[in-house]
Structure formats: structure tokens, C-alpha cells
Amino acid sequence: xxxxxxxxxxxxxxxxxxxxxxxxxxxxxxxxxxxxxxxxxxxxxxxxxxxxxxxxxxxxxxxxxxxxxxxxxxxxxxxxxxxxxxxxxxxxxxxxxxxxxxxxxxxxxxxxxxxxxxxxxxxxxxxxxxxxxxxxxxxxxxxxxxxxxxxxxxxxxxxxxxxxxxxxxxxxxxxxxxxxxxxxxxxxxxxxxxxxxxxxxx
Numbered sequence: 001x002x003x004x005x006x007x008x009x010x011x012x013x014x015x016x017x018x019x020x021x022x023x024x025x026x027x028x029x030x031x032x033x034x035x036x037x038x039x040x041x042x043x044x045x046x047x048x049x050x051x052x053x054x055x056x057x058x059x060x061x062x063x064x065x066x067x068x069x070x071x072x073x074x075x076x077x078x079x080x081x082x083x084x085x086x087x088x089x090x091x092x093x094x095x096x097x098x099x100x101x102x103x104x105x106x107x108x109x110x111x112x113x114x115x116x117x118x119x120x121x122x123x124x125x126x127x128x129x130x131x132x133x134x135x136x137x138x139x140x141x142x143x144x145x146x147x148x149x150x151x152x153x154x155x156x157x158x159x160x161x162x163x164x165x166x167x168x169x170x171x172x173x174x175x176x177x178x179x180x181x182x183x184x185x186x187x188x189x190x191x192x193x194x195x196x197x198x199x200x201x202x
Contacts, residue, residue: 022046028096029120032088039085042096044147051098058133061161064199065129066101072186072193073103079191080105080126088120091151096120097144101129103190124151127189131200132160145169155189164201 023031028042039051054062066084073082085100102125109117116122128148130141138160145158149169156169166184168176178184180201186193 021048023048025090025094025096032120039098040096041088041098042094044091044093044095046094054133057161058131061159061200062100062131065131065159065195068195069101069103069129069193072190076190076192078106081109083121083125089125090120090122091124091147093147093151095147095151097148099125099128099148100131103127124148124153126152126154127186128153128156130156130158132158132162134162138163142167155187157184157195159197159200161200166197 023042023046025042028040028048031048032040041049041051043049062085069082073080081104083099083102083104085098087102088096088098089102090096104121104123105126108123108126112121112123125148128145130145132138132141141158145156145167146169148156149171153169154171158167158169160166164180166178166181168178168184170176181197183197184195186195
């Protein structure tokens with residue numbers, strides 16, 4: 001067992017066969033299976049990232065975002081599949097990330113085999129959301145958002161309740177920063193989807 005020191009708490013995780021803090025893809029999968037209650041991620045360089053459980057405020061905000069995206073997905077299921085924060089994706093550069101909410105177009109999802117759909121999904125989502133919690137470094141999340149875009153995401157939202165702002169990431173475009181927006185548009189990636197931010201800002 002190894003203890004990972006994070007803000008604001010210490011987390012103990014089980015490391016099968018004395019895995020270190022830099023792990024191979026195979027070791028990461030074994031580690032994730034041994035610790036199903038933790039949100040684990042792996043950088044493209046192989047660094048293990050442990051995300052502690054969210055606090056009450058972040059959990060409530062994320063539920064609102066996921067519920068709204070889920071409702072849109074149910075009404076537009078022919079367009080693609082939506083996913084919650086427990087879903088892991090293998091990006092083309094080898095990183096294994098779990099965005100707070102995400103969506104994959106129907107054609108890309110159906111191109112996957114049944115086995116690929118059951119495990120870590122081997123693609124970068126078309127749409128990703130990262131919600132900043134009190135313990136998250138803004139610069140770290142910004143780097144992560146750029147990594148999503150570099151690996152094929154078409155639209156990404158970095159929602160920052162601490163500063164009441166949203167950073168919008170798009171392919172071949174500068175990052176757009178919105179201050180205290182009331183809602184966000186899914187644009188042509190999620191046609192007709194509008195995220196109401198009232199519960200996120202409260």
C-alpha cells in the first residue's frame with residue numbers, strides 16, 4: 001500500500017506488485033481494477049494521477065452538469081453517447097483521462113468493437129468538460145484541456161466556479177474566456193444543447 005498526499009487529504013491506494021508512481025498502460029489497468037473507488041488517471045509520460053473524491057459543492061455542481069448533458073443525450077441518442085466522470089478514455093498520445101463529463105459522436109462510438117466499449121475507451125471524446133474543484137490547480141487543468149484538443153476533442157469547457165468563469169477550447173482557435181456566463185452553447189458539436197450554469201455558480 002502506498003499513501004498519496006494530496007490537498008486536502010491523504011489517500012491510501014493498493015499497488016499490485018509494487019508498482020511505482022510511473023506506470024505502464026498494463027500496470028495502470030491493473031491498478032484501476034484494484035482500486036475501483038478512486039478516479040485514477042495516467043499522463044502520456046506514464047505518471048500516475050490520483051484524483052481524490054470531490055467535496056459536496058463540487059459533487060452537486062457536477063451532478064447538475066451531467067444531468068443536463070444526460071437529458072440532451074437521451075433526446076438526441078442518434079447523435080452519440082454521453083459519459084459521466086467515471087469513464088476512462090485512452091487518448092491517442094497514450095494518456096488515460098476521465099473528464100467530468102464527455103460525449104462521443106455516434107459514428108465514432110459505433111466504430112469501436114464490443115471489447116473496446118467495455119474497457120477504457122480508446123479515443124478522445126468529441127466534447128469534454130472539466131469542473132475545477134477547490135483543490136485543483138487551474139494551470140494543470142488548462143494543460144489537460146489543451147491535451148484534449150491536441151488529441152482530437154472538438155469542443156471543451158473548463159468551468160471554474162472559484163473565478164466564475166469558463167474557458168472554451170476549440171480546434172484551431174484561441175481559448176475564449178467567458179466571465180460569469182448564465183449558460184453555454186454546445187455549438188455545432190452538440191446541436192441544441194444549452195448548459196444552464198445557475199446551480200454551478202450558486
